[in-house]
Amino acid sequence: MLLSINQATPMLGEQTPQNSKAIPLVKLDTSTGEVKSMGKVYISVQLVRKDIAEGRLNNGSGRNQPNRFPKLPKPVGRLKWWKFWNPFYVLNECLGPQLARQCLCCLLILILILCLIFVFPQVSNYVTVVTSLAPPIK
Helix, strand or coil, X not given: CCCCHHHHCCXXXXXXXXXXXXEEEEEEXXXXXXXXXXXXXXXXXXXXXXXXXXXXXXXXXXXXXXXXXXXXXXXXXXXXXXXXXXXXXXXXXXXCHHHHHHHHHHHHHHHHHHHHHHHHHHHHXXXXXXXXXXXXXX
16 A cells, blocks of 8 residues: 555654655765764655556656645745745845844844934034024023
8 A cells, every 4th residue: 555645754753654764864074084964764665566557556747636646745945936026035035034133133233324424414514504593692
């Protein structure tokens, strides 16, 4: 019997999938010669007769119909292209929420400093003009 994708893939903290074997993924650090674990992949292989494979197990390409054996879920976590006009969304998606907030805070502080640099001389000139126009009180 074929397993659906939900039964074949474990969620975090759940048991390993039925009839599967864990294959470790490793990476060799060439500078230190150390092998680092990068996780594991669960693999299961099923042999079926040719008549069953050609008849019942026909699938569409990707998630196209018929979507079965195993049923492929819709992808999660993809970028929403229609929101790319919003620079805050792009910054949040590219950098992550915490780093995006830090960048926005730095940008706001920089804008505030630039406003003070360009506005303060104008305000001081305005105050000087107003005080020089008023006659001194005796």
